[in-house]
Amino acid sequence: MSENAGSRNPLQLRDQPETCRTADAEERSAWQRVIGRFADNCRARSLFVLHYCTGCGAIELPPTITSRFDMERVGVSPMVTPRQADILLITGYVALKTLKRVILSYEQMQAPKYVIGFGSCTINGGMYWNSYATIKQLDQYIPTDLFIAGCMPRPEAVQEVFLELMRMIDAGKANAWRDYYRNYDHYLANQQALFGPQWHTPTDIVAEAKHYGLMGPGTTGPHTRLLDQHAEWALDRIPEDYPERGENERSER
Amino acid sequence: MRPENYKPVRHPPSHEYELYFGPNHPGIEGNYAIRVRLKGDVVQEAITDAGYLHRGFEKIMEERLWVQNVALVPRICVPDPVPMEESYARAVETLGGIEVPERAQWIRVLMLEMSRICAHLFTFGGNAATIGLYTNMFWGVTMRDLFLDIFEEITGARIYHMYITPGGVRRDLPDGVLDRLAAVLDELERKKPEFDDLFFENAVVINRATGVGVLTQAQALAWGVTGPNLRACGLAHDVRRDDPYLVYPALKFDIPTATSGCSLARMHVRRAEVEQSVRILRQVMERLRTVGGPVRAHLPNPLAWNVPAGEAYARTESSKGELAFFAVSNGGPKPWRIQVRGPSQMHGVQVLERILEGARIEDVAQIMFSLDACPPEIDR
Ligand code: SF4
Numbered sequence: 001m002s003e004n005a006g007s008r009n010p011l012q013l014r015d016q017p018e019t020c021r022t023a024d025a026e027e028r029s030a031w032q033r034v035i036g037r038f039a040d041n042c043r044a045r046s047l048f049v050l051h052y053c054t055g056c057g058a059i060e061l062p063p064t065i066t067s068r069f070d071m072e073r074v075g076v077s078p079m080v081t082p083r084q085a086d087i088l089l090i091t092g093y094v095a096l097k098t099l100k101r102v103i104l105s106y107e108q109m110q111a112p113k114y115v116i117g118f119g120s121c122t123i124n125g126g127m128y129w130n131s132y133a134t135i136k137q138l139d140q141y142i143p144t145d146l147f148i149a150g151c152m153p154r155p156e157a158v159q160e161v162f163l164e165l166m167r168m169i170d171a172g173k174a175n176a177w178r179d180y181y182r183n184y185d186h187y188l189a190n191q192q193a194l195f196g197p198q199w200h201t202p203t204d205i206v207a208e209a210k211h212y213g214l215m216g217p218g219t220t221g222p223h224t225r226l227l228d229q230h231a232e233w234a235l236d237r238i239p240e241d242y243p244e245r246g247e248n249e250r251s252e253r
Numbered sequence: 254m255r256p257e258n259y260k261p262v263r264h265p266p267s268h269e270y271e272l273y274f275g276p277n278h279p280g281i282e283g284n285y286a287i288r289v290r291l292k293g294d295v296v297q298e299a300i301t302d303a304g305y306l307h308r309g310f311e312k313i314m315e316e317r318l319w320v321q322n323v324a325l326v327p328r329i330c331v332p333d334p335v336p337m338e339e340s341y342a343r344a345v346e347t348l349g350g351i352e353v354p355e356r357a358q359w360i361r362v363l364m365l366e367m368s369r370i371c372a373h374l375f376t377f378g379g380n381a382a383t384i385g386l387y388t389n390m391f392w393g394v395t396m397r398d399l400f401l402d403i404f405e406e407i408t409g410a411r412i413y414h415m416y417i418t419p420g421g422v423r424r425d426l427p428d429g430v431l432d433r434l435a436a437v438l439d440e441l442e443r444k445k446p447e448f449d450d451l452f453f454e455n456a457v458v459i460n461r462a463t464g465v466g467v468l469t470q471a472q473a474l475a476w477g478v479t480g481p482n483l484r485a486c487g488l489a490h491d492v493r494r495d496d497p498y499l500v501y502p503a504l505k506f507d508i509p510t511a512t513s514g515c516s517l518a519r520m521h522v523r524r525a526e527v528e529q530s531v532r533i534l535r536q537v538m539e540r541l542r543t544v545g546g547p548v549r550a551h552l553p554n555p556l557a558w559n560v561p562a563g564e565a566y567a568r569t570e571s572s573k574g575e576l577a578f579f580a581v582s583n584g585g586p587k588p589w590r591i592q593v594r595g596p597s598q599m600h601g602v603q604v605l606e607r608i609l610e611g612a613r614i615e616d617v618a619q620i621m622f623s624l625d626a627c628p629p630e631i632d633r
Contacts, residue, residue: 052276054284055306056331056629059412062378066391068398095632098284098305101276127325130316133309152412 037172043112044169047086047162048079052105055092057118057152064155076162082108087165088142092152093121093134096194099141103191106142106180107203111212113177114169116161117147126151140190143176181209182216188223200230268293274617276305283331283628285601287621291614299609299617301602306632314591319345319419320555322588326578327413329593330630332375335368336571338417343498343567344580345419348560356541357421357548358499363537364416365499365569366530367404367434370441371397372572373523373530376625380520381452383618384461389451396444399437406430421549431538438531453524462517466608466620469514476607477599480574481522482624486514492570500540506533516616516623523625526572559586573597573625593633601626 053061064071065078079085082105094102106115117138120126125136138144145168148161168174180187184205192199206224209215275286284305290298310329314322326341327334339361346353353361378393401411406427408414416423452458468478470486483490489508493501509525511518552558562584568577574596581590605624612620 052284056328056412058283059331062375062390062394063398063401066394068395093306093308095305095307097307098276101305127328128308128313131308131313133307154411 040169040172044166045075047076048084049076049087049089050082050085050105050109051078051080053091054094054098054102055121057091060152060155060158061091064158069155069159071159071162074159074162083110085109086113088113088115089118090115090122090138091118093126093128094138095133096135099135100195103142104201107201107205111177114165114174115142115144115176116165117144118158119153120149120151123147123149141187143179145174145176178214181205181214181219183218184209185218185221185223192223197226198230200227285628287617289609289614289617294614296609296612296614296617299606301606303602303628303631306629308633310633311591311593315588318556318586319558319560319588323418324415327415329633330595330627331412332627333368333372333572334413335364335417336569336576338415339365340567340569340576340578342417342419344565344578345560347565347567348563348580348582349419350561351420351550351552353421354547354550356544356546359537359541359544360422360426360548361417362499362501363534363541364414366533367400369572370527370530371400373527376523376622377452380619380622383622384457386451386455386457392448392451396441399440403430403434403437420552425548426541431541435538438534441531453521459517462520462619463515465516465616466612466623467513467515468604468608476604478604479596480570481526482519482574482600484509485511485518485522487512492568492575496568498569504533504536516619519623557586559584571596573627574600595630595633597626597630600624601628601631
């Protein structure tokens, strides 16, 4: 037994999709559907919003969170880390520099995750329709579940959109996040159009899609193929004098 | 897969490290970041990383009509938008030679002072939250909401009013709003002892904020500090008094100062300023009950308004400091050049970088909040 364990390459585990994979819809038994339904129900009642405010909409969040409108009574509260958050609330215009961080945060969040575009700026550029520094349509870069119209929307509108999101989650309809896996190539193409062909993030979306059985017709394509090249380029770019682990040990001796 | 900017580095000894503070951080006032290099928990060096909110204001404004820009200017600084509208409107009026009716001037002062109170209440909440006192945050924001209701009644919007336009204000005050404002001011004064208990007489605040982030008067003058931050160093400089605009010369108010220039002194100055603003508001309300007349000067057709060529510089005392617009017209329907002189650029970048040196990591957020810089205005 010990021999077996020793010879097994731990990396090979990842190539066996059967060992750990979320079942496809057809494969799900009635029992699993019941559990899924129950999970959706619970999920809708405990939502955490990532505490990242991109634009001017940030000023209406303190009133929404604090005593007057108090979003905690509908079961939504702020969360400081992306990995524990469910909702990414994009509060207004997104400058290019911010968009990079938004995409990084979005990819770090664990599915199921929901994106809400807050204010006209996320819908069509709003006030900044002719600005050279902001993006115009948020859903070209990350899939968005809901938008709030207005410049700037009132706290009541923010609460209403949370309630609407809960209804959607409860009914199993808030599935925009699946689209990111199914059509990753489309989103990546738009991101690369902005940031150049060198753009890539530390998260391996294609591998995740494979792992969770979320591959779709648009997951891979010409743009994701560029990513594979980057992996090789990145290896080339490590400076010559970068100490290998072995070297370090030797120099210490 | 490695991120684009990944560079393997030889790590320095582990007691020296670098922290990326923000942009997603509850102790940051907005979408803004600071890179702090630490030794133990003492800051060795702080480098600000702005640009997350850049929209290219000065360029966009050149591409829109003079009147269209009225909707754009309040968005420069989110917590305190009215001084932006006022500065821009005054710059355009100077260029066009427009006389603002008296009633409009009083209404403008009313809006400006209400906005100052709102911004200061917000800063109180934020500043207290950075040292872990969340009750203040809740109270400050709720108190501010009462003022936002008045704003909404007057202008139709809670945050961005777009109410002050070149030539006056958009419309007259609704009936009975002055009584409701008086009630809100009474409520604020009634709550004041409780706010004091919670913040200024709180042992936690006194111990954490006294002598932290000290700015001397010489430093403040050399680095272009204005507003409450400068007054906390003992210099009574206030644009409302030194370069008066609107009807400020007719109003009685003091310019509060402090001497120590630390975090707590800055908050004390803000507290006193709220008191002065209440005093100003009461005088304005009294005058508004008697002064009548139009609230808007006659303007040419705004869609085809060629503002006469020339240059104008209009400064206003905002809650953050001295704010100014420099407008150049070449006689066309659009501005030829607009330059914004915002106070936050100095406070949030130059000053912050310097006074953070030697501070401790737990005070970084607090120092930043006590300077009251406004990231959207830094980036514009
Ligand atoms: S929609 Fe309006 S309030 Fe919201 S970010 Fe854009 S300009 Fe600001």
